[in-house]
Amino acid sequence: xxxxxxxxxxxxxxxxxxxxxxxxxxxxxxxxxxxxxxxxxxxxxxxxxxxxxxxxxxxxxxxxxxxxxxxxxxxxxxxxxxxxxxxxxxxxxxxxxxxxxxxxxxxxxxxxxxxxxxxxxxxxxxxxxxxxxxxxxxxxxxxxxxxxxxxxxxxxxxxxxxxxxxxxxxxxxxxxxxxxxxxxxxxxxxxxxxxxxxxxxxxxxxxxxxxxxxxxxxxxxxxxxxxxxxxxxxxxxxxxxxxxxxxxxxxxxxxxxxxxxxxxxxxxxxxxxxxxxxxxxxxxxxxxxxxxxxxxxxxxxxxxxxxxxxxxxxxxxxxxx
Ligand code: FES
Ligand SMILES: [Fe+2]
Numbered sequence: 669x670x671x672x673x674x675x676x677x678x679x680x681x682x683x684x685x686x687x688x689x690x691x692x693x694x695x696x697x698x699x700x701x702x703x704x705x706x707x708x709x710x711x712x713x714x715x716x717x718x719x720x721x722x723x724x725x726x727x728x729x730x731x732x733x734x735x736x737x738x739x740x741x742x743x744x745x746x747x748x749x750x751x752x753x754x755x756x757x758x759x760x761x762x763x764x765x766x767x768x769x770x771x772x773x774x775x776x777x778x779x780x781x782x783x784x785x786x787x788x789x790x791x792x793x794x795x796x797x798x799x800x801x802x803x804x805x806x807x808x809x810x811x812x813x814x815x816x817x818x819x820x821x822x823x824x825x826x827x828x829x830x831x832x833x834x835x836x837x838x839x840x841x842x843x844x845x846x847x848x849x850x851x852x853x854x855x856x857x858x859x860x861x862x863x864x865x866x867x868x869x870x871x872x873x874x875x876x877x878x879x880x881x882x883x884x885x886x887x888x889x890x891x892x893x894x895x896x897x898x899x900x901x902x903x904x905x906x907x908x909x910x911x912x913x914x915x916x917x918x919x920x921x922x923x924x925x926x927x928x929x930x931x932x933x934x935x936x937x938x939x940x941x942x943x944x945x946x947x948x949x950x951x952x953x954x955x956x957x958x959x960x961x962x963x964x965x966x967x968x969x970x971x972x973x974x975x976x977x978x979x980x981x982x983x984x985x986x987x988x989x
Contacts, residue, residue, distance in 0.1 A: 673823050673955050677908045678702040679978035681856065681883030682777065682784040682799050684902035684914065687815075691716060691783065696741065698731025702787050703907040706774065707731035711739030716783050717752040718774040724756075725769070780805045780916075781813065782902065784885065789980050797856045799882060804898060810918045811932050816940055818913045822950040824884040824903045825975060827911065830946055831860060831879055831887070834966035840949065841942050842867045847877070851967055853974050856883045884978055896920035897935045915939060 685699050691710045698721060699706040705721035707730040721729050723743045733744030740749045740757060748769065749758040756769030775786035779799045786795045804810045820827075830836070832851075837843035847862035858881040865874045875893025889899045897919040904912040917936045922928045961968060 672909075673825065674957055675823075675825065675979050677823050678787055678905045679824065679884045679975075680786075680788045680793060680980060681885050681978050682786055682795070683885035683904040684782045685718070685785045685904060686783045688716075688778055688781045688783060694736040696731060696734050696736060698729060699785075701785070701904050701906055701912070703905070705729060705731070706785070707734060707741065708776075708783065709734070709736050709741045711736060711752065713739050715739070715752070716776050716778055717741075718776050718785050719750060719752075719754050720772040720774075723748060724771065730771075780900065782916075787905075793980075797883075799886060802888065802898070802900070804918060810898075810920055811928060812918070814917045814932065814936055816915050816936070818943070818947065819906070820911050820913050820947050820950060821909055822911055822947075823955070824905055824911055826950050826953070826955065827903050827913070827946075828881060828884055828887070828975070829968060829971055830950075831881065832966050832968050832971040834862075835964055836946075836949075837864065840945050844872055846964055849966070851970065853970070856977065857881065858971070858974055884975075891935075895922075895931050895935060897932075899939050913943070915943065 683701065685701055686697060686708055691697055691708060693710055693714060694712055695710050697708045699708050699718070706718050707721040708716060708718050710716050719730065719741070721731050723730060723745060725743065725746060725748050728743050728745035730741055730743055730750070734741045737749065740751045742749045747760040748756055750771055751757045752773065754771040754773040756765050759765055772791060775795050777784050777799055779801050784799050834847055834849060837847060838845070844865045844867050847864040849860055849862040852859040860879040862877045864877060865872050873893055875891055878890040879887055881887040884903060886900070886902050889901070891897045897917065900916040902914045906912050917932065917939065919928065919932045919935055922931065959968070
């Protein structure tokens with residue numbers, strides 16, 4: 669448990685660990701997320717798999733020098749082979765495989781050009797929900813994705829909570845009035861619809877924002893106003909101190925290509941500017957289990973109740989959130 673937060677930095681749920689095109693067929697990548705060492709590999713069948721990284725034989729890291737044969741990964745040290753379930757299926761110099769020759773297998777799904785891992789304390793926590801494919805994914809009416817990435821000293825909880833802290837939209841991001849929001853909770857999905865107005869270099873812009881939050885690992889923000897645009901945010905705990913934050917952008921194409929490119933660039937830059945305004949606060953703030961809230965503060969309490977489903981009971985300190 670992190671010393672800065674009264675809950676684990678690694679809640680249960682789906683978290684993005686790589687872009688699909690970072691992992692070629694038969695590719696192998698070391699991963700360091702959730703304070704753990706993992707190995708990601710793609711079998712010859714195209715399926716991405718994740719296992720604990722350290723070989724149970726003598727501890728080599730499968731992500732550094734391991735290679736894929738068919739749909740298995742071979743350890744770089746003495747050649748033990750593991751399948752996608754984590755079972756050792758072959759030892760080049762032995763006929764008998766020790767029964768304990770197993771690695772933990774992590775559930776994986778690939779959606780929207782991204783590879784997600786289901787984080788949980790152990791394998792008994794099977795995923796109970798799925799990451800959806802965006803209706804706009806690979807649509808020719810929308811621009812190709814552009815992306816930015818940050819390593820932020822915070823916790824995924826703080827980042828998601830920020831969407832519910834409506835009062836900071838004015839003081840930090842330049843909104844000209846508090847947004848009018850409606851929230852809907854449905855299991856791991858939390859939807860927030862807001863009407864806002866932001867002061868920008870080209871004047872006050874009115875718009876609708878529709879945010880869909882899928883657990884702590886991903887949310888989409890759809891803007892509808894002068895332009896239609898989507899920000900797909902993925903947040904992945906690196907360890908108790910840091911979060912890997914990636915933003916993916918697309919906008920609905922305008923009739924003119926040059927105008928599309930210009931607007932897409934402005935959309936991305938404005939979102940990045942707003943995120944960096946938040947980062948400056950997140951990296952130094954303290955998490956208050958009992959904040960002093962007042963009228964107009966937004967549904968922070970509601971969010972914290974929803975958040976509890978992602979914390980294994982054993983990791984949550986009494987009255988932590
Ligand atoms: S350490 Fe992996 S095969 Fe020996
Ligand atoms: Fe913010």
